[in-house]
Amino acid sequence: MPRQQLLKQFRNFHDASTSILNMMSQFIHVNTLFIAKNDQNTNQIVKVLNHDEQLLEEGEENPYEKTFCKLAVDHRDTLLIPDIRLDERSKNLDVTKRLQGGSFIGVPIDFTDGTNYGTICGLDLRPQQFTEEHVHMFETMASLLSYVLELDRANRQIQQLSVPIVPVVDGVAVLPLLGDIEETRAQHILETILQESYRLSLSHLVIDVSGTKRLNEQSIQYLVSYAQTLRLLGISAVLTGIKQDLALSAIQSNISFKDITIRKDLPQALAHIGLTFSKTE
Incomplete structure (x- = not known):
């Protein structure tokens, strides 16, 4: 499947990770x-798919220096270890x-600027010889995940500007606030x-929604929660x-606006705070 078609299935890196591991397992x-x-200090398992044996858990963390993943990142290319007990790089790791033996394959996942995000890997309790098909699959998926990471980074930058x-x-x-207020935003x-x-x-924050074209019940609830959260912070x-x-x-949503200050426009909101502005000739 072409990369652009794959990307349409993914909303973010989390979705991509889940789908890619499921597809690879087939x-x-x-x-x-x-x-x-x-x-560089801690290695965290972001997504994992175990089959017969549960070798890893999602969210598991280990010192980075003592992981197969570091070996893969240092290798800078696809790392193949057919037998982790015999390979000089892995045999002394905790x-x-x-595991008392097995095999490992890992590929770095990098941003386009060359900085490393992490790795996509395979781990088995049995020693095995990895094939060119294994290498091609892992390298292709690492490249796809790198691309999704860049899309996520670009989206975050756009959101910050918005x-x-x-x-x-x-x-x-x-x-x-401009545009719609959906869950991620x-x-x-x-x-x-x-x-x-x-x-x-x-001490005061004016939230101006005049640039928001529509507010559904959920987005109205978000606005109320912002005001309530700020009030808790003084x-x-x-x-x-x-x-x-x-x-x-807002009225039809039956959401309570109790204890929330609302003003018609920005000048009135600022006047409520105690700020007034006069035009200069």
Whole structure:
């Protein structure tokens, strides 16, 4: 299947990881297929697919220096170890002693700038000779995952640009929201609010939704949760820019706006905080 068709099935790296391991398992007879990431100190299993024996668990962490994954990253190419007890690189590792033998194949997953994310690997309790088909499959999937990583990185950058928090004066900022507020973006908005509120030492945040074309019940709930979260942090939130049709949607949603300050437009919201602006001739 062409790469572009595969990519249409994936919403993000998490989805890609799950689908790729499931697909590989249909063609490659290796007990455990897994994807791991590292920060040069810790190696974490991001996704794993075990068959007969549960060799690894999702979320499992180990010192990076003592893993097969580090060997694969250092190798910089497809690492093939037909028998982990006999290979000089792996025979003294604790994991080899724990497994008491087996085989390993691993390929680095890199960003386009050359920095390493982690590895895609296969691990089995039986020694075995890996074929060219194994190598081709792992290298192709590593390349695909690298591409998905770059798409995820680009999407995060776009999201960051689409959630600008604009300081007005010390302690006061405005968050102008544009477009729809769906689940993934809603979580990013919350993270940005929390990070920027701390960084700017905010006491007041005006959330302006005048650029939002539609609000369904879920997106309205997100707005309410932002205001409630800020209040718990001692930050006053003011919602503004709610149009007539959006107000009607809010009423029909039966969501409580108790203790949430709402003003018609940005000047009124700032005036509520105690800020007024006059035109200069």
